[in-house]
Amino acid sequence: MRAIELFAGAGGLGIGIGRAGFRPERIVEWEPNCQRTLLANRRARQCDTKGWPLDIESDVRDADFRAHEGKVELISGGPPCQPFSVGGRHRAHADRRDMFPEAVRAVREAKPRAFIFENVRGLTRERFSSYYEYIKLQMQYPELVAKGDEDWSAHLRRLERHHTGSRADPGLEYSLVAEVLNAADYGVPQKRHRVFFVGFRKDKAIEWSFPEATHSQDALLWDQAHGQYFERHAVSKRERWCNAERMKVRAERMTERPSALPWLTVRDALATLPDPERETAEGSKLSGHRFQPGAKSYPGHTGSPLDDAAKALKAGVHGVPGGENMLARADGSVRYFTVRESARLQTFPDSYRIEGVWSEAMRQLGNAVPVTLAERVARSVAVALETSASTKR
Template sequence: MRAIELFAGAGGLGMGISKAGFRPARIVEWDRWCCDTIRENRRAKAGGIGRWPEPIEGDIREVDFRVDEGKIDLVSGGPPCQPFSLGGKHRAHADTRDMWPEAVRVVRETRPKAFVFENVKGLTRASFATYLAHIVHQLTYPELTHLPDEPWIDHMARLERHHTAGGGRDGLRYNVVYRVLNAANYGVPQRRERVVFVGFRADLGIEWNFPDETHSIDALLWEQVRSDEYWDRHKVASRDRALDPRLVARAEKLIEKPAPAPWRTVRDAIGDLPDPETALKQATVCLNHRFQPGARSYIGHTGSPLDEPAKTLKAGVHGVPGGENMLRRADGAVRYFSVRESARLQTFPDDYRFHGSWTECMRQLGNAVPVQLAEVVARNVSHELQTVAG
């Protein structure tokens, strides 16, 4: 099945979609460092992207997708999320970085069978509720475009009238659902919440819902507090164990072992890597695994405990460079995650190389979609499309 990947970043969403059986026909990304990352891994056939096309480096607004009309099964991407990030300035629709109109344009021009878009959880804030509804209505009726100089709120009113009138019978229409997903609930060793939009072309008659969660915090706490399976698996002595007392209290209320798999922790993800601070020579042998000095704990940025899923990796202007991207050991000491460790927390494969300085690589990773989360959603979408195709 053929796909188009927009706002590709370092390739996390596209890689997960490729692992689910889609083959990208076009990859579009404006950032040169991200494009360099994709190009090198494409040449090296790393991360399973050896068959990807050369990325189109540039402004999506200058790319014509009409040549792909009727040839694409899936359009995916993460429209730049700065207007909605909890760490940004919350300008939303007034922000020129809002690329949702371009995502809708690509859907309109290619008429794919389905699309998968993602964004930060901040988009679901109450203050953005009307614009969120505007996005959903645009994705539902992509042919009902803005009129010249029409304010977005007037466009919203037209979309609402069209929708309440029945939405038309012959135009391009998608059945759209969205949900905030926590990547930790799908086996990613990171508490990372993203809002995911999935739409199927209405004429396909597909009924769909988001895949069930497979992992849980209670299953992890059972193994850590009630059975000690977690500590035994990692060979951690009692004196080296450190858990939040609130989590211990929660675990003690559990009556039986939960059915889901346990949340994956930072230790699960990076425990077999050498410590880049204490094993400098060995660490440099690992790809993108160099020690970054300067980490310090301060209010609001205390790092990620070793025996919980990581806090959300961050990128952008909020906080000290690197922000929350630190490991907190059982003794309270902190250090920055290496690029390789961060890549593991985002479930990128170990042969995938990131281009740029530590800060630049962390920006790519902080903006990425966990590969595993993308694959879970895309496999579910792929199954539905293959079923309807017979």
Template sequence: MRAIELFAGAGGLGIGVSQAGFKPEAVVEWDRWCCDTIRENQARGVAAVANWPTPTEGDVKKVDFEKYEGKIQLVTGGPPCQPFSLGGKHRAQDDSRDMWPEAVRVVRESKPEAFIFENVKGLTRASFASYLAYIELQLTYPELVRRGDQNWEDHLGRLERHHTSRRRGDAGLTYQVVHRVLNAANYGVPQKRERVVFVGFRSGLGIEWSFPKETHSKEALLWDKGAAGTYWDRHRVARKDRVLTTKGAPILLPWRTVRDAIGDLPDPEFRPRQAAEISNHRFQGGARSYPGHTGSPMDEPAKTLKAGVHGVPGGENMVVRPDGSLRYFSVRESARLQTFPDDFVFHGSWSEAMRQLGNAVPVDLASIIASHVRTHLVAASGATRQK
């Protein structure tokens, strides 16, 4: 199955989609550093991007996608999130960086069987409720294009009227769309990272779909540390104070922790020579704790890695050692927290690489969602052939 990857960044979503069995026909990203990262890994023969085309570096607005009509099963991407990020300036639909209209255009022109788009949790804030509804209705009716004399609110009203009318079938290309806020930690990612994910299937395919069930839980981690105690045994760490729980043994797997993700890597501050043998694993000095920025404990999932408006906000990208000391995560450790393959390298300085990682989708979460989508597309395709 073939795909288009928009707003690719350093490739987290796209790599997960490729792992799910999709082959990208186009990869579009405007940021030079992100494109350099993808190109460098392609030149090194890294399997994660081996079957990717050379990324199209530039403004997605200037790319024509009509040539892909009838050739694409999936469109994916993370439209730039600054307008809605809790760390941004909250200009939302008035921000020129809002790329949702372009995402809708690509769907309209390429007419995929399905799409997956993701964005920051901030998009679901009450103050953005109308625009969230606007995004979903545009994705549902991508051919009901905003007229030149309409502002976005007028267009929203037009879409709502159409959606509630008897003329819904007259809209041409339509999709069945759902969205949900997902916590990556609940799917085995060693990071508490919440993103809103939109999934749509072309109407007429007869697909009934829901988001994959969660596989990991905080309760299971508490059990693993407490009543079972196997967490400490697995890491050969002296058992700490037991975290008792009144519940029985959980069904789900335990949340993965920072120690689970990076425990086998040498500390780049105290073992720099060993760390130098690992790509992107260098000590970065200057870490400090202050209110609201206290770092991630080793034995919990990491806090959300962030890119920030003016660079990396220090506290959220730090690890707190068991003795209470702290340091910045290395780029390699951050890649582990975002579940990138170990042979995937990041181009640029530490701050630049961390920006790429802070904006990325965890690879494993992307793979889980895309695999679930692909399973339903394959089943629908088989059912069509049997008719």
């Protein structure tokens, strides 16, 4: 199935949709370091990038998608999220980095059977509620564009009237579902919340819902209290639960094992990686697995405990990641995650390179979509599209 990938970043969403059976015909990403990452992996014939175009387009505002009308199954991407990020300046529609209008234009011109867009959870905050609704209505009715003298709020009111009124010919219309997903609930060793927008062409009459969560924190706590988690990782009794006594109490109150799989932890994710502070021949062969000195813990930036899913990796306002991109050891000491460790927490394969110096590579990873989460959502969309096509045949 053919796809167009917008705002590709480091490639997490692209890898996920590729594993789900989509093949990107066009990739658009303006940031030079992200472009270098995408091209380096494609030229190295990294297995997940097989079939990706070697020509990475830069500015989505210069791209014309009309030649793809009716020829692609999916448009996907993560429009720049800084206007809505908790770590950003919260300017929303007033921020020039808001690329949602360009995402909607791509849908309007190519008319794909489906789209998948994602963004930070901050977009759903109350202060952005009107603009959040505006984004959703634009996605549902991409042909109802703003007029020359119409600001976004006036356009929103017109979209609302169109949405609630009777329409003999609604034009291009999409059935939209939006939901905040926690990556840890889908097998990612990181508590990362992202809002996903999934739409299907309404004339295709496709029924769909977000995939059910497969993992849970309660299942992890049960495994730690009653299962083999600590024994499997050879964790000493002194070290167990040292970071979260309240979690131990919660676990011991459980009377039966939860049906879900356990959340994956930092320890699970990094178990097979050598310690970056101890130079080894094995470690030197791994791309990006280099120790970065200077980590410090301070209020609000205390790092991720080994025996829990990691806190959400952050990109940093100026490209330098914050203190949450750290490992917090049982003895209270901290160190920065290496690029390779961070890539594992985002479920990128070890064969995938992230180009740039440490701070730049961490910025790319801090903005990325976890591969596993992207694959789970995209695979469910692919199944719905294939089922619809086979039913019609």
